[in-house]
Amino acid sequence: MSDSSPTPPVKPVIAAGAAKRANASVVGMLLAMLSTVAIVLTIVWLNPQHKADTYRQNINVQAVAGHAADTAGFTPVAPALPEGWSANYARWNPAGADGVAFWDVGYVTANDTFIALRQSITANPTWTAGQTENAPVTGTRTIDGRDWELRDKPKGNKSLVLVNGNATIILTGAADFKDFDTLAAGAAKQLNAGGVQPGNSTTKAKDGK
The missing domain is CATH 1.20.5 (Single alpha-helices involved in coiled-coils or other helix-helix interfaces)
Known part of the structure; x- marks a missing residue:
């Protein structure tokens, strides 16, 4: 078995x-x-981790503008802005290969968004197009009696462009229109008080926004 x-x-x-x-x-x-x-x-x-406050600097834009005035040949705009706004840089950029020298300030808004302000008396259409990311003209915004040319495109920053006499001012960034209007109004107020060759020769755009 x-x-x-x-x-x-x-x-x-x-x-x-x-x-x-x-x-x-x-x-x-x-x-x-x-x-x-x-x-x-x-x-x-x-x-x-970087937060919006990390980029906030205590830049005295008015003081830097005063120092840049002799080199620039004009007094750059340095508008007074509401509480909560700050500038994280302010500088004079000498002319490069394009021949355009310009005043350049970076503003952080009270809503933690960003708008760059650039001003030049040697601007040309190519430089302006580059500073506005080659965005098309889509309208105008009238702010404190001045017509700013609006340029924007989907998925990009928007820009406001003002031609004031022989000076061109560009605001560009991803902020809301309300913040753009605040900065534009501050710049216009300074121009009205005796800025660079007062004038209002801005080109009219197609449709208002």
Whole structure:
């Protein structure tokens, strides 16, 4: 009579040396993972997440404009703006290959959006198009009695352009129209008080917005 009892399973036997090497590999992998995590945490700690306030600087735009006036040949606009606005840079850019020198200020609005103000007395159509991201003219906005040419396109910044005598002022950014109007009104107020060759020779656009 045959014995039908089940054969006990054979347990694999790992040599001591192989087991030691396997354990060493696992420990090494864990140490490598912990080292990577430590490096990442250190980088995050040294480079905190950027917030809008990170970009807020205490730039005295009026003072910088005063220093730039002699070089520019005119007093650059530096409008007084409501509480909550700030400038994160203000500079005079000498003429490059395009021959256009310009006043350049970056404003952070009270709503934590951004608008750049650029002003030049040597502007040309090519420079203006480049500063407005080659956006088409889509209308005008009348702000404090001055007609600003509106240029915008889908999925891009919008711009307001004012030709004041021989000076061109461009506002460009992703802010709301309300913030654009605030900055444009501040610039217009300064021009009305005796800015660069007062005038209102802005080109009329197609449709108002």
